[in-house]
Amino acid sequence: MYTPINQWAEDDRPREKFLLKGKSALSDSELLAILIGSGSRNESAVQLCQRILALASNNLNQLGKLSVQHLMEFKGIGEAKAISIAAALELGRRRRNEDVLELDKITSSKAVFQIMQPIIGELLHEEFWVLYLNNSNKVIHKAQLSKGGITGTVVDTRIVFKIALEYNAISLILTHNHPSGKLLASESDKEITRKLKLAGQHMDILILDHIIITERSFYSFNDEGIF
Numbered sequence: 001m002y003t004p005i006n007q008w009a010e011d012d013r014p015r016e017k018f019l020l021k022g023k024s025a026l027s028d029s030e031l032l033a034i035l036i037g038s039g040s041r042n043e044s045a046v047q048l049c050q051r052i053l054a055l056a057s058n059n060l061n062q063l064g065k066l067s068v069q070h071l072m073e074f075k076g077i078g079e080a081k082a083i084s085i086a087a088a089l090e091l092g093r094r095r096r097n098e099d100v101l102e103l104d105k106i107t108s109s110k111a112v113f114q115i116m117q118p119i120i121g122e123l124l125h126e127e128f129w130v131l132y133l134n135n136s137n138k139v140i141h142k143a144q145l146s147k148g149g150i151t152g153t154v155v156d157t158r159i160v161f162k163i164a165l166e167y168n169a170i171s172l173i174l175t176h177n178h179p180s181g182k183l184l185a186s187e188s189d190k191e192i193t194r195k196l197k198l199a200g201q202h203m204d205i206l207i208l209d210h211i212i213i214t215e216r217s218f219y220s221f222n223d224e225g226i227f
Contacts, residue, residue, distance in 0.1 A: 006023050014046065021121065028060060029053055035084045040076035048076050052085075064089035103138035105125045107132070109220035112173055112211050115139065120177040128155050128176040132169035133208070155192055164205050172173045172209040183212060183219040185226065193221060 014030040020052055022032070033045035033053065040048065053075055056063035063085075071082035114129065119142075120127050126148045128213040143163050145155050164172060174193060189212070197207040209222040219227040 002007050004117055012058055028058070032085060036077065036081040038076075045061040045076075048074065052077070060089065060092070063088070063091060065122075101112060102144070103134075103140060106133060106137045106139065106173065106208075109218060109223050112175060112209070113213060113218040115142075116175050116211070116213050117215075117218075118124060121176075121213050123177055124179050126177055126179060130160055130163070131173040131175065132164055133171045133173065134168075135170045139170060140209075148182050155196075159197060159204065160196060161199060161203055164203075169205065171208050172196075175213060177213045181214045181216075181218060183211075183214060185219065185221065185224075186210065190226070193227070197227075 014033045015025060017026055017030065018034065026034075029046050029049040032049035033039075036045050036049065039045040043051075044164045046126065052071065053063060056066060061223075066086075067084055068079065068082040071077050071085055072079060077085075103112070106112060115131070116129060120129065127144055128146045129142060129144050131139050132143070134140050141163065145160060160172070163169075172195060176189075189210070193207070200207045209220055209227060211221070212219040
């Protein structure tokens with residue numbers, strides 16, 4: 001007897017299962033069911049996708065060879081759903097063919113300058129960015145935390161660490177630019193560094209450095225011994 005997905009136990013619903021247990025816990029048919037959203041009156045999305053996969057010998061490479069018109073032969077699969085399946089499989093094919101992105105590894109303050117100078121080094125206003133690092137000191141995310149005027153910005157500590165938790169960052173490097181070109185740390189620069197460093201200690205997230213970027217050079221709190 002057919003039971004609609006919204007009446008299944010929460011752990012058995014593909015979207016809820018994805019959120020609760022992660023994408024690797026889902027079968028191929030459950031992942032496809034998320035793509036198409038719904039089945040037909042007599043068949044759930046998962047059951048429909050099981051039938052589609054069976055036609056392709058339960059092989060995703062074979063499924064990727066099916067045309068939109070072929071997929072539309074299944075009751076419950078219209079043109080939009082067929083295109084969604086074909087597009088997802090094409091993305092998977094392209095992903096396999098792409099090189100794995102090599103993350104930037106931070107080995108020195110100069111490495112930070114080389115990453116950030118093209119982004120903020122020549123701006124006429126000040127921006128505050130954070131580099132989020134994994135346990136190998138590789139940059140897993142870069143985020144602009146504020147954008148201000150010529151003389152300064154305001155940084156929300158909560159957002160800095162909210163992003164760190166989202167990306168499972170182990171450590172952070174603070175960085176901002178000085179449009180004036182002056183390589184001196186202001187009192188406000190020092191204060192925000194102390195504030196973030198203290199907050200990080202409570203969360204076991206290290207602040208490794210704070211680097212001021214200008215068009216041609218940089219100033220590292222850590223290198224200068226004031227960190």
